[in-house]
Amino acid sequence: MNKAFFLDRDGIVLSMVYDLESSTIDTPRISSQIKFIDGVFDLLKYTSFLGYRNIVISNQPAVALKKMSLKNFNEIQRVMNQRLNQNHAVIDDYFYCFHHPFAKVPKYRINCSCRKPKTGLIKRAAKKYDFDLPKSWFLGDGVNDILAGQKSGCKTILLANTGFSEFFRILEEKLDGVKPDYIVKRLSEVKKILCK
Numbered sequence: 001m002n003k004a005f006f007l008d009r010d011g012i013v014l015s016m017v018y019d020l021e022s023s024t025i026d027t028p029r030i031s032s033q034i035k036f037i038d039g040v041f042d043l044l045k046y047t048s049f050l051g052y053r054n055i056v057i058s059n060q061p062a063v064a065l066k067k068m069s070l071k072n073f074n075e076i077q078r079v080m081n082q083r084l085n086q087n088h089a090v091i092d093d094y095f096y097c098f099h100h101p102f103a104k105v106p107k108y109r110i111n112c113s114c115r116k117p118k119t120g121l122i123k124r125a126a127k128k129y130d131f132d133l134p135k136s137w138f139l140g141d142g143v144n145d146i147l148a149g150q151k152s153g154c155k156t157i158l159l160a161n162t163g164f165s166e167f168f169r170i171l172e173e174k175l176d177g178v179k180p181d182y183i184v185k186r187l188s189e190v191k192k193i194l195c196k
Ligand SMILES: [Mg+2]
Pocket: 008, 009, 010, 011, 012, 140, 141, 142
């Protein structure tokens, strides 16, 4: 069996972007907005070195909500891969949920089983790569990430670094009864947890 290092995309690999129009912090919508989180290349190299497969598990409803075109989404993916390559970091696979209960694009308007905190994407990845989930990790910056990871039997790490993360919202919700195995302020701390 193999082991996975599951990670969320926005807020873990790519920085969230402040959207002037809506005054919200959201997913990057054009490739020029791509900015990698500090330490992510280094972390991905380390997890690969430890024998994990790096797998992105991410809700991406922006296309369904007509906030972004599929063309832009694919362009972001292309540029992201290019930059990862240039920095000798590998993400082995990406599992995305494009659905949303209020999607404007009808084909995405379903109550799917893959939108985090549901575990559909992790299950699909585990099947494809024969992952040993108790030996795998989920790193995310939101409650949904931690919930999906825990329900799947993975160990979990919450990145709670700045106002850009969901940390403060989580605190307000009294962690929603969710307790990650570890909470870190920056990605460099994750390496120390993994080498324990
Ligand atoms: Mg996130």
